[in-house]
Amino acid sequence: MPLEWRLVEAIIERALEEDLGAGDWTTDSLIPENHRTQGTILAQAHGVLCGAEIAMRVFQRLEPAVEFPHALADGAPLAPDMPVLRVAGSTRAILKAERTALNFLQHLSGIATLTRQFVDAIAGTGAQIVDTRKTTPGLRLLEKYAVRVGGGRNHRIGLYDGILIKDNHLMALGGDIREAVQRARQSAHHLLAIEVECTTLEQVRQAIEAGADGILLDNMPLDLLREAVQLAKGRVRFIEASGGVNLQTVRAIAETGVDYISVGALTHSAPIVPMHLEL
DSSP states (O other): OOHHHHHHHHHHHHHHHHHHTOOOOHHHHHHTTTTEEEEEEOOOOEEOOOHHHHHHHHHHOOOTTTTEEEEOOOOOOEOOOOOOEEEEEEHHHHHHHHHHHHHHHHHHHHHHHHHHHHHHHHHTOOOEEEEOOOOTTTHHHHHHHHHTTTTBBBBSEEEOOEEEOOHHHHHTTOOOOOHHHHHHHHSSTTSSSSEESSHHHHHHHHHHHHOSSSEEEEEEOOOHHHHHHHHTTSSSEEEEEEOOTTTTTTTHHHHTTSSEOOOOOHHHHHOOOOEEEEO
């Protein structure tokens, strides 16, 4: 799924407005209006780059004629002191855009880097790493893009593009999985997959019998997870595992035979990849 640049531009506009407000008193007071310079954004750690074009558009928003003599592409490996992006143009524009561009680069590269670590950890198992809706409000589009750059896949983008019947939905219906799936089938269009969150083998059986497309095995210990996979394999389109997933546990979870492993930490807990700009 490519980035929708119309939506990205709106995010950039809000981010710049948040930082600039009525203006940059420091830069406008010290730097002559016609002053020009060149700056380089340098990585300060190992990682996976994400957000290069977004950063460029931040600078372009303040000076459309700004130039970029050098730029790495998203997905490029990073190392300390590696040049990520060179920018040439109005010194005022570069200084005003600096923090916003760095914020996007560091945050998105952090997500791509953590995702790559999870993807590498399950290499060869056949399972795939997917994200969740545990994203920063307003930044979901960019954060899910960063997951893709890191080699992961996107789960639902929002509530509108898939059906996931969770414990609270079932609680509201008295725990009746069959009724929940039937209601979903009657209301939703035929392209929407119906997935049911299960925490017990009995719920897995009920979801299969109800005709669910997929099963989400939530917070199951490994032995129970293996049993659930054996029970559901070939009887549903896909099997997903979630809960208790970290870099130490993810391979064992993948080796149970699940198709997908959803990891909320990709977007809600990824540390930044530090970078800085030097003029």
